[in-house]
Amino acid sequence: LRKTRSGQEVDVWAISGQALWRALTSLGDSLQDLRLPRHDPRGAAPDTALHADGLVNDFHGIFGLWRIDGYDTTLKALMERFELLVDVAGGTVAKANLIPFGDDWRLSNRVSAQALKTLVDHRLAAYRKETNNPLAKVILIAHSMGGLVSRYWLEEESHHEVAYGT
Numbered sequence: 536l537r538k539t540r541s542g543q544e545v546d547v548w549a550i551s552g553q554a555l556w557r558a559l560t561s562l563g564d565s566l567q568d569l570r571l572p573r574h575d576p577r578g579a580a581p582d583t584a585l586h587a588d589g590l591v592n593d594f595h596g597i598f599g600l601w602r603i604d605g606y607d608t609t610l611k612a613l614m615e616r617f618e619l620l621v622d623v624a625g626g627t628v629a630k631a632n633l634i635p636f637g638d639d640w641r642l643s644n645r646v647s648a649q650a651l652k653t654l655v656d657h658r659l660a661a662y663r664k665e666t667n668n669p670l671a672k673v674i675l676i677a678h679s680m681g682g683l684v685s686r687y688w689l690e691e692e693s694h695h696e697v698a699y700g701t
Contacts (some may be wrong), residue, residue, distance in 0.1 A: 587637035629665040648687040
C-alpha cells in the first residue's frame with residue numbers, strides 16, 4: 536500500500552527498504568497510516584489516502600535468511616509460457632493482456648470486487664478496441680483472498696460470460 540505525500544509516492548505497507556526505514560525511524564508510528572476511519576462495512580468505502588499499487592514482489596533477504604515469496608515467479612512463468620504483454624504502469628498499455636491487480640486488504644471484498652469491476656470494464660474495452668477483437672474474454676488467476684474477491688466480482692458485479700474453478 537502506498538500514499539502520496541508532498542507529491543511523492545511513499546511505501547506504507549510493502550516489502551521495501553523505504554517502508555522498513557519509515558517504520559524504524561518513526562518507532563512504528565508510520566504504521567498508524569494503515570488505520571481506517573470508523574465506517575459501516577456494508578456502505579461505501581471510507582476515504583483513505585492509501586492505494587494498492589500491484590502485487591507483492593519476491594524478497595530474498597541477506598544470505599537468504601529472510602525470504603518472502605511474492606508473485607514474481609508466477610508472473611515470470613506466465614510470461615514464458617504465453618504470449619503476454621504485461622501492464623504494470625496502471626493502464627498505459629492498451630494492448631496489455633496481463634494486468635496484475637492488487638487490492639487494499641484492509642477494505643471489504645465487496646469494495647475490492649468493485650475496483651476489479653472498474654478495472655476489467657475499462658481494460659477489456661480498451662483491449663477489444665486496440666486488438667479489434669470484440670470477443671476477447673477475461674481470465675482471472677487469483678490466490679487466497681484474491682480468489683474471494685474474484686468470486687464476489689463474478690457473482691455480484693460481472694456481466695461477462697465466466698467459468699469459475701479452484
